[in-house]
Amino acid sequence: MGKKLFVFVLVLGVYLLHQDFWNWKKPDLVFGILPIGLAYHAGYSFLAAITMAILVKVAWPKHLEDVQPDESIQGKTIDRGH
């Protein structure tokens, strides 16, 4: 599986997991205190963090780390002063 496809499937899969229709009407409590719908989405927040960690690992735009100010536009760029 190509890297781009992996990233696409990963992001799409995690995005779809946000729609937990199976918990919609469940009033169960986790550990007797946390409603299951809330516990699921708290867990989802961790999943989102793990997903981002994976993206940083496999899809980090490393080439951007070397970007330097463009010498040809020094002193006359749109922002630095026209």
Add this chain to the structure above:
Amino acid sequence: MIPVIVLGIYLVVVAYIGSVAFRRGKENTEDFFLAGRSIGPMVFFLSIFATNMTAFAIIGSSGQSYRQGIGIYGLMASSSGLVIPLSIFFIGTRLWALGKKFGHMTQVAFFRDRWECDSIGTVIFTLSAVMLVPYMIISIMGGGIVLQDISATKGSAPLIPYQLGCAIVAVVVTVNVFFGGMRGTVWVNIFQTILFLCFGFVAVAVISHAVEGGLSEYMTKLAGNVKTASLLTREKMPERFFWSYTLIPLSSIMFPHMAIMCFSAEKVTAFKRTVIIYPIAIMLIWLPCVFLGVIGAQLIPGLKDPDGILLQLLAKFAPAWLAGLLGAGIISAVMGSDAHQVLALSTMFTKDIFTHYGGREKYGEKGAVFFARAFIVVVTAVAYFIALYLKEKQGIFEIAVRFAFSGFAAMAPVMIAALFWKRSTKYGALASTLFVAGCLVFFAILQNQHKPNEVIWTVGEGANAIKMFALAPNGDLRFWNGFMTVVPMVIGSTICMVLFSLITRPPSAKTIEKYFWKNLKTS
């Protein structure tokens, strides 16, 4: 009195940090607006997080959970916990690189250069400013109300009346931004973010300890009561509404203050830690607030204005210093985002209008910084007087802010096309922007002319009828049997971008080469 003292200490600390930042600053716009592009990784995270967190994360989340239950967390927090870091990862890093390479300080400057067109930048600038101003006004209003509520004692007038509360927020933000610029704002953000990240769990721990029988007993009572059991589920939340809301966090990176923050990082590696911690940080704030909001429905039932539930819970179950800490946490959230909004507006006006139309050439770099500072004073003063004299119209500004979120979300396709699609053209961007502006006006008129629960336009008949436009019970406009209006706006904006780009002449080869040099290719 104790909460007011705690708040007083907090405000003095904020003003002091701003003054220290002022002494470190240099008199040029890059330093004033972007802290010289020198923000390190941890400060970058704390600051970008504070930029995005408003008082709603604490007050609104608990109030909404009191009304609608636990679904608010999935609706607003966990969806943002995925979509915002994704947008920072894919869009924020590229914006940073373009800012570093070409010196851009705002998205408008990037759009102007990317599409070789002045007017597209001016149109996007106008729309962004119009959508951002109500947000700033509502921040000052929110601050005034919080200070008034926290300083209120039973049977007597509040120590800090609304007018004074708004003035305190406006003055502290102005002083902080005026003197410290971006550096002062982000230094204060460090203090603010730590404060409101700590607040939630301290509040849960203290209230849990104070409540007889523990919170678990009250949660069981909530589940056993037919009137409140729905708060533990999403029974009252339509699925289409829940799904559509996942598009709203796309707005985050399009808010000028968030995009400008992306330009301020010293290295692109600062984004790494930010995107990973971001979902957890959102959870640390939202989970305790949503939980306390729901439990509040059992502990203090029947509130007419549930937005005050946290304050009431703390007043009843926690020591006064914690109420002060809560006040400081809320005010942190208000000021953290407000300061960035003010600074962003000032940056945009100075760079995209003043400098762009020759002001810097005429008045020099120091003149530009002077203009920026003058603008900060004027815009905050105007926002303060609007907050003062239109207090009763707060609902209008709240609606405007909700529209702004949809509007900025629908502008995301423009940014994505600019960064990743070589064939995108200024006409595509212009069509997309005008479509978004048109939708906002049209939807605002529809919403204003009809009443809650009213069906405006139906297609078909009987059981298969589609409610194309209808108002929800809270008065918000819904599309196609319950989708939020952000759905047609994002789809329409994307179609406009693609269609008008394909039928118009592409940007010059020189521009394509400039913006799609090998280092900007997607990884």
